[in-house]
Structure formats: C-alpha cells, structure tokens
Amino acid sequence: MPLSAYLTLSAILFSIGLFGVITRRNTVGILLGVELMLNAVNINLVAFSRFHGTEVGMVFSLFAICITVAEVAIGLSLVILLFRMRRTAIADQIDWLKG
Amino acid sequence: MSGYIPVLIFLALVLAFAIGGLVAAWAIRPSRGYASKAENYECGAQPIGEAWVQFPVGFYLVALLFLVFDTLAVFLFPWALTIRALGVPGLVAMLGFIAVLGLGWLYAYREGLLEWK
Amino acid sequence: MTPEVVGFWVLAITLVGSALGVVLTKNLFHSVLWLALGLISTAGVFLLLDAEFLAAVQVLLYAGGVITVVVFAIVVTEKLVGEKISHTSKRLAGGTIVAAGIFGMIASLIQRAGLDQARPEMVGDATAAMGMSLLTKFVLPFELLGVLLLAGLIAASYFARPEE
Numbered sequence: 001m002p003l004s005a006y007l008t009l010s011a012i013l014f015s016i017g018l019f020g021v022i023t024r025r026n027t028v029g030i031l032l033g034v035e036l037m038l039n040a041v042n043i044n045l046v047a048f049s050r051f052h053g054t055e056v057g058m059v060f061s062l063f064a065i066c067i068t069v070a071e072v073a074i075g076l077s078l079v080i081l082l083f084r085m086r087r088t089a090i091a092d093q094i095d096w097l098k099g
Numbered sequence: 100m101s102g103y104i105p106v107l108i109f110l111a112l113v114l115a116f117a118i119g120g121l122v123a124a125w126a127i128r129p130s131r132g133y134a135s136k137a138e139n140y141e142c143g144a145q146p147i148g149e150a151w152v153q154f155p156v157g158f159y160l161v162a163l164l165f166l167v168f169d170t171l172a173v174f175l176f177p178w179a180l181t182i183r184a185l186g187v188p189g190l191v192a193m194l195g196f197i198a199v200l201g202l203g204w205l206y207a208y209r210e211g212l213l214e215w216k
Numbered sequence: 217m218t219p220e221v222v223g224f225w226v227l228a229i230t231l232v233g234s235a236l237g238v239v240l241t242k243n244l245f246h247s248v249l250w251l252a253l254g255l256i257s258t259a260g261v262f263l264l265l266d267a268e269f270l271a272a273v274q275v276l277l278y279a280g281g282v283i284t285v286v287v288f289a290i291v292v293t294e295k296l297v298g299e300k301i302s303h304t305s306k307r308l309a310g311g312t313i314v315a316a317g318i319f320g321m322i323a324s325l326i327q328r329a330g331l332d333q334a335r336p337e338m339v340g341d342a343t344a345a346m347g348m349s350l351l352t353k354f355v356l357p358f359e360l361l362g363v364l365l366l367a368g369l370i371a372a373s374y375f376a377r378p379e380e
Contacts, residue, residue, distance in 0.1 A: 001224045003331045006265070008323060009228050013235050013254075015319035020239030022311035025304055028244060028290060032251050035282070036235050039258050042270075050265040053336035055345040058267055059354055062346065065270075065277055066170050066361055070368035072282050073163050076289035077375035080159065083293040084378075103263065104219070154291045159376055162288045166281045167369045173273050174358070177347030189351040192358065199362035203369040212373055 006047035013040035027079050027091050031072065038068050160212050164204075171200050223264055231257040242304070248286050255279045269343040 013036055020033025042061045049057025082094060139146050178185075178193050207213055234257065237250030255278040262271040305311075350358055 001221060001264075003333065003335075004326050004329075005224065006261070007326045007331065009231065009261070011319055011322040011326065012232055014322070015315040016232070016235040016239055018318055019311045019315035022314060023239065023305040023308055025306055026244060028286065029247060032238050032247055032286070035251060036238060036254065039255065039278075042274075043258060043261055046262055046265050046267050046270060050267065051331075051333060051335055053339070055342055055349055056353075058270055058342065058346050059349055061267075061270060062173075062273060062350070063354075063357060063361060065273055066173070067364065069166055069170055069277055069281060070365055072285060073166055073368050073372040074375070076159070076285060077163075077372040079289060080156065080293055081375045154288075156292050156376055156378055159285070159288045159292045160373055162285045163369060163372050163376070166277075166285055167365050169277060169281045170365055173277060174350075176272075177269065177343055177350055179347075180341070180344045181347035181351065184348065185351050192351050192355045195359055196362040199359070199366050203366045206370055207373065210373070210377075212377075 003047060003051045006043060010040040010043040010047070013037075013043070025090050025092060027082070027094075028076070030091060031075050031079075035068070035072070038064065157215060164207055164212065167200060167203055171197065220264060223260070227257050227260045227264070230254075231261070240305075244290060245287075248283060248290070251286075252279050252283045255283070266338050267342060269346060 017033045017036030017038075017040060020036060021030050024030045024033060042064055045057045045061040045064065049055065049061070086094065135141060174196065175193070178189060182189060231254055234250045234254035238247050238254060241247050241250060255274060259271040259274040259279070262268075262274060
C-alpha cells in the first residue's frame with residue numbers, strides 16, 4: 001500500500017475522533033474521542049517513519065503513547081474528582097467559571 | 100510480512116472454532132425456555148440488589164499504579180536488546196529512569212495507596 | 217492482491233467501523249469496548265508497517281492499560297441503580313460539518329503532496345534501532361518522560377483519593 005493510503009486512513013480516524021469530541025456530552029466520552037485522535041496521529045508517525053527508512057518517528061510515537069497514558073490517568077482522576085464534587089460527568093454542567 | 104501467515108492461520112482457526120461451536124450448538128439444541136432458567140443462578144440463592152453498584156475508588160488507584168509500572172516495563176525491552184552495545188551509559192540512563200519511577204512507588208507506599216482499605 | 221493489501225483493507229474497515237462505534241453508540245461501556253477493538257486493529261496496522269515493538273506496546277499499554285483504567289474510572293464514578301449508562305450526543309450537524317471539513321482539507325493536502333515514494337527495504341531490527349536511539353539521541357526526553365510519569369502518578373492519585 002502506498003503512503004497516502006495510511007495517511008488517508010489516519011485522517012479518517014482523526015475526523016471521527018474530532019466528531020466524537022465535539023458531539024459527546026459525557027466527559028469520559030470526550031476523552032475517548034481524544035484517544036481516537038491521538039491514535040490517528042500515531043499511525044501517521046509510524047507510516048512516515050517506515051516510508052522514510054528511519055526509526056525516529058517510531059521513537060516519537062512511543063513517547064506519544066506513554067504521554068497519552070499519563071494524560072488519561074490525570075484526565076480520569078479529574079473526572080472522578082468532579083463527579084465527587086458535582087455528582088455529574090456531563091461537560092456542559094461543569095460551568096463554575098461562568099460568572 | 101510473510102512471517103505472520105502462521106499467526107493468521109491460527110487466528111482463523113480460533114475464530115472458526117468459536118463461531119462454529121456457537122452456530123452448531125444453536126442449530127442442534129432444543130429451545131425450551133421457562134422463567135427460572137432466566138435467573139442469574141438457576142438453582143442457587145436469589146441475588147440481593149442490583150449488579151450496578153459504585154465500586155470503591157481503591158480499584159482506580161491500583162489501576163493507576165499498574166499503568167505507570169506497565170510503562171516502565173515497556174521501556175525495559177528495547178534497552179535489553181541493546182544492553183551490550185550501549186554499555187555503562189545506557190545502564191546509567193535506564194537506572195535513572197527506574198529511580199525516578201521508584202520515587203513514585205515510594206510515594207504510593209508511604210501514602211498507603213497499596214493498602215486495601 | 218498481496219497479503220499486505222488484504223490485511224490493510226481488513227484492518228482499515230475494522231478500524232473505521234470501531235471508531236464509528238466509539239462515537240455513535242449510546243452506551244458508554246460499549247464505547248470503551250469499541251475503542252479496545254480499534255486500538256488492537258491499530259496494533260495490526262503497526263505490524264503492517266514493520267513496527268512489531270510498537271504493536272506490542274499498543275496492545276500492552278493501550279488495550280491493556282488505558283482501557284482498564286477507563287473501565288475502572290467508569291465503575292468508580294457511575295452510580296447506576298438499574299439505569300443504563302447513557303451518554304448522549306448533541307450538536308450532531310455541527311460536529312459532522314467540522315469533521316468532514318477537516319477531513320476534506322487533510323485529504324486534499326495528501327492528494328496534492330505527491331507522496332509516491334517507494335517503501336524502502338527493511339534494514340536490521342527496528343526494535344534494536346529504537347533502543348539505540350532512545351538511550352543515546354533521546355536520552356534526555358526519556359528521563360523527562362520518567363519525571364512526567366512520576367508527576368502524573370502523584371497528581372492522579374492525589375486527585376482521585378477520597379478525603380479522610
């Protein structure tokens with residue numbers, strides 16, 4: 001398969017993830033959309049790395065995966081904290097900053 | 100890529116076994132349903148309350164620790180492949196990484212995250 | 217049809233289907249399970265791209281770790297007595313327009329970029345090459361990643377702990 005096939009697949013995944021981020025109302029659902037988008041980015045990195053014959057993109061993708069792990073851990077901790085304080089996981093109802 | 104052909108054959112066999120078994124059972128078995136068959140434990144105690152309960156948050160804390168040390172284990176693998184070529188500097192770098200994450204273990208131990216309350 | 221082409225199409229269909237499942241299903245648990253399928257298919261795409269180690273990492277860290285943590289976060293927060301975990305969507309039209317617009321832009325860029333270089337032959341072991349550059353060229357980001365994970369662990373466990 002040519003490089004553009006992998007890039008198009010990753011673009012489709014990215015758009016679906018973006019759609020999820022925009023439309024979901026539950027915070028965990030939004031986080032799942034972000035996961036899809038990051039996953040698409042990783043496919044892009046590995047595809048470019050393979051077609052350029054260097055391992056740097058794969059190392060970058062490894063870092064991206066591990067940073068995603070930290071991001072998910074903290075994001076879900078914040079969801080748990082918000083749930084404990086506000087009894088809700090709906091993003092629209094978390095509007096404390098609104099005056 | 101051709102090295103994965105046995106894996107694919109194995110995968111196809113696994114799927115065929117699982118789906119084939121279910122389909123064959125569905126085609127052969129008689130279907131006579133009655134109310135007590137649909138209970139959770141057909142000849143056991145009646146369950147009390149709902150299965151959807153809120154779990155204690157300790158599950159999440161243990162999962163967090165698992166996630167961090169899972170990441171540590173991932174990085175040990177490429178290091179182990181190159182340990183001879185890299186020598187002492189690689190060892191020092193990896194020990195630094197393990198020491199930093201060891202501080203996380205120390206934190207969890209001191210704060211009592213590992214104790215099940 | 218070479219095995220790579222067949223594998224790519226099978227994985228692409230699974231991946232797009234499971235991604236649509238993640239964003240469209242009404243049950244949060246089902247969303248997480250669709251995400252698990254999508255992440256494992258991504259590991260398959262990594263295998264097609266000769267990145268065996270990243271495929272293993274994908275299964276170990278994403279499908280094994282992240283999915284576990286998301287499931288635990290759901291069962292810890294949602295108190296559902298006899299009620300399905302619904303998570304509804306809103307602004308469907310706006311989301312579709314934005315997502316389709318972004319996809320159109322990226323696709324037209326890919327079309328115009330002229331990415332028709334041939335795939336180079338695989339030289340040596342990609343995992344060993346990754347280990348070499350991880351511990352020489354990228355040793356500082358590597359150590360900083362350790363610090364980030366430490367900070368993440370401490371912050372996440374501080375946020376999630378119940379007050380005594």
